[in-house]
Amino acid sequence: MLFPRKVNENIIKDQARETIKRKRCKFAYDKPMYSNMKHLWTIIFACMLLCSCTNGRTGKAVEGDTLSLRHARHVRAVRCGDIMYIEIRNPWDTTALLRSIQVKVPVRRAAVYSATHAALLEELGVSEYIGGIFDTKYLRNSHLREDIAKGDIRDLGTSNAVNIEQVMDLQPDLLMPSPYESQGGYGRLEQMGIPIMECADYMEVSPLARAEWIRVYGMLFGVEQRADSLFNEIEQRYNELKTLASTCKERPRLLTERPLSGTWHVPNGESTTGILYRDAGADYLFADIPGSGASALSIEMGLNRAMHADLWLVKSFGSLTKEQIIDDTPVCKHIPARLLVCNTEEVPFFEETPFHPEYLLENLISVLHPELGLKTEHEYFR
Numbered sequence: 001m002l003f004p005r006k007v008n009e010n011i012i013k014d015q016a017r018e019t020i021k022r023k024r025c026k027f028a029y030d031k032p033m034y035s036n037m038k039h040l041w042t043i044i045f046a047c048m049l050l051c052s053c054t055n056g057r058t059g060k061a062v063e064g065d066t067l068s069l070r071h072a073r074h075v076r077a078v079r080c081g082d083i084m085y086i087e088i089r090n091p092w093d094t095t096a097l098l099r100s101i102q103v104k105v106p107v108r109r110a111a112v113y114s115a116t117h118a119a120l121l122e123e124l125g126v127s128e129y130i131g132g133i134f135d136t137k138y139l140r141n142s143h144l145r146e147d148i149a150k151g152d153i154r155d156l157g158t159s160n161a162v163n164i165e166q167v168m169d170l171q172p173d174l175l176m177p178s179p180y181e182s183q184g185g186y187g188r189l190e191q192m193g194i195p196i197m198e199c200a201d202y203m204e205v206s207p208l209a210r211a212e213w214i215r216v217y218g219m220l221f222g223v224e225q226r227a228d229s230l231f232n233e234i235e236q237r238y239n240e241l242k243t244l245a246s247t248c249k250e251r252p253r254l255l256t257e258r259p260l261s262g263t264w265h266v267p268n269g270e271s272t273t274g275i276l277y278r279d280a281g282a283d284y285l286f287a288d289i290p291g292s293g294a295s296a297l298s299i300e301m302g303l304n305r306a307m308h309a310d311l312w313l314v315k316s317f318g319s320l321t322k323e324q325i326i327d328d329t330p331v332c333k334h335i336p337a338r339l340l341v342c343n344t345e346e347v348p349f350f351e352e353t354p355f356h357p358e359y360l361l362e363n364l365i366s367v368l369h370p371e372l373g374l375k376t377e378h379e380y381f382r
Helices: 009-024 030-052 115-123 143-152 164-170 187-192 207-210 213-220 224-245 271-281 299-306 320-330 330-334 357-368
Strands: 074-078 082-088 098-104 108-111 132-135 175-176 253-256 263-267 295-299 311-316 336-341
Touching: 074 213, 082 213, 098 213, 115 132, 115 143, 115 213, 132 143, 132 164, 164 187, 207 213, 207 224, 207 271, 207 357, 213 224, 224 271, 224 357, 253 271, 263 271, 263 299, 271 357, 295 299, 299 330, 320 330
Parallel strands: 108 132, 108 175, 253 311, 311 336
Antiparallel strands: 074 082, 082 098, 263 295
């Protein structure tokens, strides 16, 4: 999970102006520097593959199977025989490398950190290769919960309090954590020599870019064709819905989330969620906050924008009413927007929507543009 940083209105405006300025101005050092760094990482990765993908006896290079990605920008993957080489870019500094690993494939015993990725692996038909899961209390998938209850899948503790003994006994082929900015590493887990595949898909450049990581996970577990087919269906449906929403003349002003403990956490305008709001035909009130990920705003800053909202979407673990929000934060009584709540205790929001953005897009279009008469099977916000 990303821990957003505190920001204020002036900083956001300055960042937005600087972003626009950098896009308009072509400084001699700017693009070449980024381009050179980009080429540098390409050369490094190519050299790594050239050195690694060789026949042990002859030293001749073995042709690798490079995964051609259409949307994803933070990952590269090449398979050479039964070894897969993965390069993951740092989503907070795209000129840097977050991690470069090699993994024996297909993976047959994985330790998975999030319910999101565990549910995806079940959808790909490889849940039998999930050896253990962290933070199981957030898992809603009934099949996976049954496997945990039977002992077929181990409960490995939480991401903040890892059960090291269980991990050591499991001896997984792969660890699949979700990284966050300023993370201090994985402690004793990194000393065990287990490959760590950091699932940085949530920091991708668009909803389809995140969903395309399905194909990377498919290659890891030996189900490339199934993963490719699934992603192609997602991509087609998403683009159909996006085109439909673009025909709407009105763009309702959208407010998201609610203040908690004096802070209003909102998705940035260039985050996968912010882009999805735009594709759904919404005028997202925080669209001008630059960057991917999320930001932590003061209640006053959030409220200034909230006063102009037509629709208010809030996620909550459990039922939630506007009265309850007002009891917790009285100033919210002035927000005129209609409130819709996604009860994540009842609906599999976090297990479905990250890799099925078309599900959420369909739901959002149906509530933002009821005039279209779009019927949805995936109702998250009610």
